[in-house]
Amino acid sequence: MQVRPVDERDASGEQDGAVFxxxxxxxxxxxxxxxxxxxxxxxxxxxxxxxxVHEAIEWxxxxxxxxxxxxxxxxxxxxxxxMFMIRLAGTDPTRGDEWSG
Numbered sequence: 001m002q003v004r005p006v007d008e009r010d011a012s013g014e015q016d017g018a019v020f021x022x023x024x025x026x027x028x029x030x031x032x033x034x035x036x037x038x039x040x041x042x043x044x045x046x047x048x049x050x051x052x053v054h055e056a057i058e059w060x061x062x063x064x065x066x067x068x069x070x071x072x073x074x075x076x077x078x079x080x081x082x083m084f085m086i087r088l089a090g091t092d093p094t095r096g097d098e099w100s101g
Contacts, residue, residue, distance in 0.1 A: 019075040020048040020056040021085055025093055026065040041093045047075075057089055069093055 023043045030036045046063075048056050053074070060070040071092045073085035 017049065018053070020051070020053070020088075021073045021075055022046045022048060022056065022060045022063075023071040023073075023090075023092070024060070024064055024068060025070065025091075026068040027093075029067075053088060060090065 023045050025041050025043045027036070027039055027041050030039050048059060051059070053072075056072055060072050064070045069091045071090040072088045074088055076084045076086060078084065
């Protein structure tokens with residue numbers, strides 16, 4: 001983690017009412033003798049509104065399959081109308097970086 005002081009006036013604006021996306025990941029049972037890394041993942045994706053990040057994390061944690069993971073993103077729409085997702089928490093098992101927030 002890196003921490004530095006900033007000037008709060010450098011932001012162009014702020015927005016209430018975030019839109020979150022939650023990916024719930026599951027993996028089928030791994031046959032004996034098979035490396036789990038060779039088994040694919042499937043996901044279900046949900047959009048959460050009317051909540052804050054703590055509620056979104058709680059929802060994702062409660063709805064993650066017993067043998068599964070979740071990834072939580074906040075959605076951001078740029079001035080051209082393109083939607084981007086910024087990862088806030090969880091793990092995306094299809095990425096090689098193994099980051100966990």
